[in-house]
Amino acid sequence: MTTMTNGADAVQNTFLGRFSVSQRIMLLTATVAVAAVALFVIVVRSLPGAPTALNLPWVLWAGAFALGEVLVVHWQWKRDAHSFSMGDLVLAVALFLATPTQLVTAMALGSGAALILHRRQRGLKLAFNVAEYALGAGVSLVVFHGLSAGLGPQLDWLAALVAVLSATLTADLCIFGIMTILEGRADGRKLVELLGLSVPFALGSAGMGLVVARTVVNDPAALALLALPTLLIVVAYRAYTGAKEQQDNLQLLHEVTSLLHTGDTQEALGDFLDSVRSAFRAEMAELVLLGPAGREGATVTRSREGAEPIVMAPLDDDQDHLRLLRLATASGALTTRTGTGRDTPLDTYAADRGLKDAVAAALRTEDRVHGLLLVGGRIGDVTTFTSRDLALLDTFARHVATSLERGRLEENLRQVTDLKEQLRHQALHDPLTGLPNRTLFLDRVRQAVDVAGRTRVWPAVVYLDLDGFKPVNDTFGHEAGDALLRTVADRLRGCLRPADTAARIGGDEFVVLLNGPVDRFRVARVVERIRAQLAVPVLLGDGVVTTVGASIGVAIGDVETPDADALIRGADIAMYAAKRAPGTDFLVYEPGLGTAADTGKDAAAELAAAIRDGELRTVYQPLVDLRTGRPIGAEALVRWQHPIDGTRPPDQFIALAEESGLITEIGAMVLDDACRQAARWVAQAPADADLLVTVNLSARQVADDRIVDQVAAALAASGLEPHRLVLEITETVLMHDRDAAAATLWQLKALGVRIAIDDFGTGYSSLAYLRRFPIDMLKVAREFVDGLGRDAHDDVITRAIVELAGTLGLLTVAEGIETNEQSRYVAGLGCDLAQGYLFSRPIEADAVGTLVAESWLSGIIGPRSLEEDRPGTAGELASA
Structure with missing residues (x-):
């Protein structure tokens, strides 16, 4: 037996004729109620009971109809939800075993009580459904008695089937009337859809009811035998549906969470929430992600039916989400249905956003909470989120949190690796020119000297101090001086082999490591290339062109070289000697050329x-x-x-x-x-x-x-x-x-x-x-x-x-x-x-x-x- 539902829970404010939509629905409800009362008073009340009717209190029949209304199969079709109750089964039994008055009274009151207590229906919707039950019961009795009289006792089962179908047809026509009022037009295809869904189920339920009725009449003890296979079938079916649902959920979980690892991150988040919303048949799905420092940097991604998706928008007003997060973290997962009067944060959150129900779960891993996953507004009036939905969402949240944690760890590891490499490069290179700095240069000279100690292939160090750099810096500014230093560095690189090293060790001083074998002739060729490059004018910008020279000292390693520091110090001494001898191309360090004391005296004088x-x-x-x-x-x-x-x-x-x-x-x-x-x-x-x-x-x-x-x-x-x-x-x-x-x-x-x-x-x-x-x-x-x-x-x-x-x-x-x-x-x-x-x-x-x-x-x-x-x-x- 079908009942009235509306998937969107919204009444379109259309005006037809003199009455509004709600007024027309009230009028239809009153019409159905009047028809039900008239049919009962004029026809049904005077009908005789079936020969097989039992003398049972009507309250028992009311309880049976209430139970039948509780045992409901829900069918979701797009935004419309339909419910098929076991009331058709009870109706088929009552046609044979109850009096007409008992049947109508029990069906109206028992089903109405179930609607109030179980489905929480109120107001106009409740009145319409009760009136429709009463009318359907009356129509079925009239049809049953009319056909039974013509077909005889042998075919009274056919009369019962037609009677149940007539009740179903009455309900479908009443619901079609409501749909016509809501949409403002009569769409015959909707009626065909209703009949196509309800008639097969009504026939199946009525057939089971006839079996029960005949068993009660002919052999009541056989009900126990009938109950056993029925129970087994129900248990087997529930086990099958449970396993199928679990399998579908696992597949869905894999498909949906895999979206987080494909394509663009923002697009993946939007697709992920669209899939979550579709999986839970909900109006809205929302993902709140906390920043690395908790609240700071939090974002919200939201998918809502009929609205543009919001992807990783800054979370400005986060109080609601933080309350939900604390509650979900403490409780594991939350579910609510608005209007229950509990006034929890989730109730308030759902009600403020026009959602009739919602379910939320925290994204948690072992060491932190990453955010909140929330789904709200279950499509269809007869269904809401269940404990299974709650468990599934909690599983979703844990998988998403694990995926995020793994992704963040991978990203962090990559960033740490890149940062370490960047810091290592910065620690060993001059930030202005990109050349190796003093530390890296000294390390390479030490390696070269160590290798030479075994191979007797000695390196050389060339020490350069630029001449004319200070006037450029003072006249044109530091930016011009920096441009000159970068140009000199680039030209030095071009003068060397890949195995050699050029470095800047401070100010306008550069050093070059020439890996062996090296002699004076090779050094002279390298110095010649360097001087040729320095002689090329340098464009400093704004039409300013300059050239610089260099004082160059060289130290060539040999078996007497004690260590790398001595080799560099020798080149430094030779450079100072060359500076004191203008016009010298370069000087090679030899004992007696200069001493550290002389250099120290110059440095001390400069400091003084x-x-x-x-x-x-x-x-x-x-x-x-x-x-x-x-x-x-x-x-x-x-x-x-x-x-x-x-x-x-x-x-x-x-x-x-x-x-x-x-x-x-x-x-x-x-x-x-x-x-x-x-x-x-x-x-x-x-x-x-x-x-x-x-x-x-x-x-x-x-x-x-x-x-x-x-x-x-x-x-x-x-x-x-x-x-x-x-x-x-x-x-x-x-x-x-x-x-x-x-x-x-x-x-x-x-x-x-x-x-x-x-x-x-x-x-x-x-x-x-x-x-x-x-x-x-x-x-x-x-x-x-x-x-x-x-x-x-x-x-x-x-x-x-x-x-x-x-x-x-x-x-x-x-x-x-x-x-x-x-x-x-x-x-x-x-x-x-x-x-x-x-x-x-x-x-x-x-x-x-x-x-x-x-x-x-x-x-x-x-x-x-x-x-x-x-x-x-x-x-x-x-x-x-």
Whole structure:
């Protein structure tokens, strides 16, 4: 027996004649009800019961009709859903075993109760279906009694079949009337479709009912025998359908999830959701994907019937999805049908979007939640999402999460591999010219010398210093200078064999490794090619053309060459000699041509001139309080702004300054500037800001008798409070002359300044000096910070240093913080201060003052991206 459904649950607001659609449906319902009552009162009530009728309470028949209405087979056709109940079977039995009044009353009330309690029908739809049941029952009784009288007892079964078919035809005509009102026109094909679906099922149900009725009349005990094969058939059918459904679901799961790995990612997501929506026969399917950092970067992809798909759109208002995600994560999967009054987040979400029901599941793997898969709006009024749908969606979600995880892992591995290769290339090549840098060049020279030690095939090193580069840089700017350097690098490559190596080791200095066998004649030919290329004019842009020359020195290896460093140093000496001999094509290093001392004297003189000419300047790297996130000062660092080479990192001149004694002059300059700038920061900051500045003291400065007076003078001249100055020394300084160092540090301490141990743990790390010397602060070396979370030894050492400092009442500073993970790790250990590229690169003093002042107004200093302004070498952080 069929009942009225509408797949879209929407009434088109069409106006026919004087009445609206809803009014016409009400009119039809009233007509059917009146016809049912009239037929019952005028005809049915006076009909006699069948000779085989039993004296049973009508309530039992009502229960039978209710049960028949609960046992429903649903048929989905496009957007229309049809339900075929077992009511036809009960009707066929009742024609023989119930009185007419019992049949009509039980069918109307029993089926109506099932519609209310089981299908949750209300209002006009319920009234229409009850009226249609009553009319169908009356029509079937009239047909049955009319045909039975003419056919006789032997063919009363045929009369019953025709009676059930007449009830089915009555129901189909009533439903066709509703469809005609909704669509505004009568479509005969729809009636044919209805009859084609309902008549075969009605005949089958009626046939089973006749078997039951005859069995009851002739041999009631045989019902048990009939029940057994019937039960077996039902069980076998359910087992078959369950296995078939499972097989179909597995195939569907494979087909749908495979869409995520084919073609364009965005197109694949759209096809995937279209397939999911089709598989669940739903109006909408939605996939929410969380970003790598959880909520940040979340996207939504949505497929909805009749609407353009939305693919990976930013999730702006994500509160609903986050609530659903938390609920689904805790519960595994969710299902709802709106109007039940539960008011869960999924109920609210579905109702707000006009969905009558919905099902959702979290995309989970072992270590994280990737997002949410949601399907809503089951097409058809008589069906909704079941526990099987819930289990299937949960399986879908897990497979999708696994696919995403695998895809992300593969992508991450590829990115890590590419990044490692990129970092390796960057670490070993000059960023401007792309040539190998000093590190890679030295490694290749070492390999060549090692091989030559076994084969006696010796290499040569050619050292070039460009002549005329500084005027180009000063006159036309750094961009022109960079263009000139790139051109020279390209031309050098063209002068060499694939086995040879050209490198840029700084400024306008280039070196070339010529793999053996090499002699003076071959070197002369290479130099000739290089000079010919340098003589070709270089176009710098805007019509500017220039040429440069070069001072060239050569060192040819032989059995007397001790190592690669000596070979390079020999070429360097020969180059300086060639520079002092204008007009020389090139010079080959020979003992006595020049000495390292001579070269050192030239370099020391250049450094002294740089100090005198103000080429050295002080920059500052902010120190951040890990407890508040505010910058509380900075460390003073020194840089050499060379007029030709550009910025020279400290590792290129600090060692020379130590050897030549110029470090004391540099240190005094940095100390004076640091105190003066720190006093300015204090003046700009609020009165309660506990600001400080740290300055490195070298071994020579600690050993200098004037250091205490220099510090006192710097404090007095700047007006800086002594406790705001932190003097940093290394463990090695303390070990040279303990008594003298202790005396100096105690005198400095008497001034009120604070003392810090720099790079603690990398030197002697004797616990005795922590008691003997007036130490206030320990700085955890960047070597240990770099390994945090990756090297268990570094983790243990860092933890031990922080705990030791805490026990002794010392502050701790973590150097070289470059990642959020490192920052969180040292903060979790209880470290007090931190500095590194995560927070800021070394900046000018004015920028520090602004940063400090703004932080007290806005809160904290934000972590910087590691890609911002990363220096070319780690040595740029080293201080004097």
